[in-house]
Amino acid sequence: MKFSLLCLLCYLGFHQHEVVDVKFGFGKSGKIMTVKCKNCGTVEIKTGD
Numbered sequence: 001m002k003f004s005l006l007c008l009l010c011y012l013g014f015h016q017h018e019v020v021d022v023k024f025g026f027g028k029s030g031k032i033m034t035v036k037c038k039n040c041g042t043v044e045i046k047t048g049d
Contacts (some may be wrong), residue, residue, distance in 0.1 A: 010040040017044070 009015075015037040023032045033046045 006039045010042070014036065014043065021025060 006016075016039055017035040018038055019033055020036050020043070021034040024030075025032065030048060034042050034043065035046060
């Protein structure tokens with residue numbers, strides 16, 4: 001039951017992210033984080049401060 005509930009939450013867009021990589025830059029780029037969902041394995045790249 002727990003596994004199917006976690007898959008449903010990922011399908012709805014509620015992921016449990018863990019930080020995989022962080023890169024720092026100067027100027028407008030700022031910080032670039034690579035995050036991965038613990039449940040479904042989806043990798044996203046997030047930018048910002």
